[in-house]
Amino acid sequence: MFERIRVMLMKEFLELKRDPWAIFRLVAPLVIQLFIYGYAATFTVNHVSTVVLDLDRSQASRDLISHFPATGRFEIVDNVTSQQSLNRDIDTGTAVAGIIIHAEFAKKLLNGQSAPLEVVVDGTNSNTALIALGYVSQIVTIFQADYANALGVSSGAAPGAVSVSLQERPWFNAGLEDRWFFIPGVIGTLALMQVVSLTAFAVVREREMGTLEQIMVSPISRVEFILGKTVPFFIIGLADVALVTVLGAAWFHVPFVGSPFVLLFGSSLFLLAAIGLGLLLSTASRTQQQAFALNFFLVNPLFILSGFAFPISAMPAALQWFTFINPLRYFIVILRAVFLKGVGFAVLWPDFLGLALLAGVMLGVSVLRFQKSLD
Amino acid sequence: MSGAGGQVAVAAREVRRHFGALAAVDGISLSVKQGEIFGLVGPDGAGKTTLMRMLAGVLRPDEGEIVLDGVDVLADPEAAKARLSYMPQRFGLYEDLSVDENIFFYAELFGVERKARKTRAAELLDAAGMTPFRRRLAGQLSGGMKQKLGLVCALIHTPTVLLLDEPTTGVDPVSRREFWGILYSLRESGVTILLSTAYMDEAERCSRLALMHEGRVHDCDTPARLKQAMPGVLFAVTAPDPRAVRAALQDAPGVLGALLMGDRVNLRADSAARAPELAARLHERGVAYGDIAQVEPGIEDVFVALTGAGAA
Ligand SMILES: Nc1ncnc2c1ncn2[C@@H]1O[C@H](COP(=O)(O)OP(=O)(O)OP(=O)(O)O)[C@@H](O)[C@H]1O
Ligand SMILES: [Mg+2]
Numbered sequence: 001m002f003e004r005i006r007v008m009l010m011k012e013f014l015e016l017k018r019d020p021w022a023i024f025r026l027v028a029p030l031v032i033q034l035f036i037y038g039y040a041a042t043f044t045v046n047h048v049s050t051v052v053l054d055l056d057r058s059q060a061s062r063d064l065i066s067h068f069p070a071t072g073r074f075e076i077v078d079n080v081t082s083q084q085s086l087n088r089d090i091d092t093g094t095a096v097a098g099i100i101i102h103a104e105f106a107k108k109l110l111n112g113q114s115a116p117l118e119v120v121v122d123g124t125n126s127n128t129a130l131i132a133l134g135y136v137s138q139i140v141t142i143f144q145a146d147y148a149n150a151l152g153v154s155s156g157a158a159p160g161a162v163s164v165s166l167q168e169r170p171w172f173n174a175g176l177e178d179r180w181f182f183i184p185g186v187i188g189t190l191a192l193m194q195v196v197s198l199t200a201f202a203v204v205r206e207r208e209m210g211t212l213e214q215i216m217v218s219p220i221s222r223v224e225f226i227l228g229k230t231v232p233f234f235i236i237g238l239a240d241v242a243l244v245t246v247l248g249a250a251w252f253h254v255p256f257v258g259s260p261f262v263l264l265f266g267s268s269l270f271l272l273a274a275i276g277l278g279l280l281l282s283t284a285s286r287t288q289q290q291a292f293a294l295n296f297f298l299v300n301p302l303f304i305l306s307g308f309a310f311p312i313s314a315m316p317a318a319l320q321w322f323t324f325i326n327p328l329r330y331f332i333v334i335l336r337a338v339f340l341k342g343v344g345f346a347v348l349w350p351d352f353l354g355l356a357l358l359a360g361v362m363l364g365v366s367v368l369r370f371q372k373s374l375d
Numbered sequence: 376m377s378g379a380g381g382q383v384a385v386a387a388r389e390v391r392r393h394f395g396a397l398a399a400v401d402g403i404s405l406s407v408k409q410g411e412i413f414g415l416v417g418p419d420g421a422g423k424t425t426l427m428r429m430l431a432g433v434l435r436p437d438e439g440e441i442v443l444d445g446v447d448v449l450a451d452p453e454a455a456k457a458r459l460s461y462m463p464q465r466f467g468l469y470e471d472l473s474v475d476e477n478i479f480f481y482a483e484l485f486g487v488e489r490k491a492r493k494t495r496a497a498e499l500l501d502a503a504g505m506t507p508f509r510r511r512l513a514g515q516l517s518g519g520m521k522q523k524l525g526l527v528c529a530l531i532h533t534p535t536v537l538l539l540d541e542p543t544t545g546v547d548p549v550s551r552r553e554f555w556g557i558l559y560s561l562r563e564s565g566v567t568i569l570l571s572t573a574y575m576d577e578a579e580r581c582s583r584l585a586l587m588h589e590g591r592v593h594d595c596d597t598p599a600r601l602k603q604a605m606p607g608v609l610f611a612v613t614a615p616d617p618r619a620v621r622a623a624l625q626d627a628p629g630v631l632g633a634l635l636m637g638d639r640v641n642l643r644a645d646s647a648a649r650a651p652e653l654a655a656r657l658h659e660r661g662v663a664y665g666d667i668a669q670v671e672p673g674i675e676d677v678f679v680a681l682t683g684a685g686a687a
Contacts, residue, residue, distance in 0.1 A: 007483040011469065018471040018512075211467030214528075216433050218484040219456050374433065 008228020058106030199278025258338030276362025390439030401590035417587030431461035466525025470514030519550030
């Protein structure tokens, strides 16, 4: 048995070797997609170009302004002396946000009065604007605390008497880096896409070329053939997970607080399910084109119904039921939990159980269907 | 030659296979003796491929029995696999692998010992005239060379029964001759060959033929005896417009069938004495013709006569 699986593996390896772009094709989309998700798919706004109009020119006003670039959220691109100049900067797109500190800011602050601070944002990208406003309020809160402390030390006034007036804005995603949320999910998504399509195409290709029929008259059994055909993709899938994990941790500084063994175990179950899915696709396709179309059909709903981007709890009940037969759903929970929370089997066992059941059913069904598809 | 005593290498009994409502193979029985080159001929869709796939154990019959070299294929397909080799209509080669690597792969799959593999591969490649191309990628071979490589791969494990489905379709005449050279030498060494073919000249080279039509075997005998068994005699009528000749004669008394053959019409009639009558009819109708001569029937004529396909 192992002898014949080894022969299949050798053949796969030879074919891979013949195709110098294969490795590139395997790795490049993965890395590119990781970077796209890492940088683009984020709710966080950084380096908002900002114009400052300081009409007070006091120690306090300068102090407040210095808080803005310090966070990295804002980048001061211009200091102006009139409201018109500030408006022009925003209209021309030189700046996305304007901060106006009105006269007597420091005086009012010192007197415990409400000190006026005005923020103007370019509302064309309402999302960015809202987020930027959120940051402003965060920064002001910090400033207030710092100022109150400084005041408390120097004059003994009660902290908390200081107030800067800024309209309260809804604040979401506070403190949490979106990348931390996305990148673990990206691992599952990318591994799924790659392994399902690789498996489906590889098997359909043998069918299309007629080599499948040829192999079936040799002493190799169907299970041996399937093993020889899918073990490489299992390994590739594990390498995918490892690569994206390492890149995510090293490049995007996503914390990895959990156990690599929990991740390995979860990944293995997940990849088995993905391979089962790929085999299932291959049994339903006569040509690579059909497999491509089916794959396209399948991967998007799996992605959307995984909880990767859209919370499952917000979905209609019928769709929520669908997520239970989606291996990605379980794996994303496991990934996020392992990365960010560091929990293990004690907490994650329902997800592992779900994944194991799915993997078993999918592999079983696909092997049976594969038998049938040979007729 | 054929019909001579010897062990039965391939036996099928009342084999049937349906695809939906279609009876692709509709109760076929045949028995092929060891060392025969047995041919299946029949039009597209006759069920040749379906029958071969069942003999090879890749497709399960709905009914029937298949015994191959003493092994019940349905009960023990694995044991049968070691003895047989099946070359589908399109042999599956790995186009990204070289000639040698393809052979290596199929040899390993069948568990052929390394030493045996080397000598056998060298012999087979030599017989196929492919020794200079051992390092070439299979995808870059010509159609004929691909088929020959397929045969080499199919023979690497020294099977005793060889099932070939239209092995020479699309192969140039030179390669076809080499191909048949290999088949003859295999027969010498006792290999039983069952092949399907669309070429009538190849059919004539078989020791026995089964004429297949719509999932059934209509007749099964040596090419010579099949020809003898053809009812009636055959006339070849050459003419500038063979269609006109066929139109004029196909309903003539005593004519059993008319088959267009390029520049002539092959007419099957109930007796050799009909010739003057036929000539007179052509005169009467003003159809120009060159010559009416009695000829030896080819397999195609026999096929048409025996299966009723295309007959008047
Ligand atoms: N897997 C299949 N599913 C459905 N129908 C099939 C299948 N295989 C063959 N058939 C049908 O069975 C009939 C016999 O097909 P088969 O391929 O055996 O004919 P053939 O004699 O080999 O023809 P050809 O000379 O074209 O190769 C055809 O009508 C074909 O369409
Ligand atoms: Mg066929």
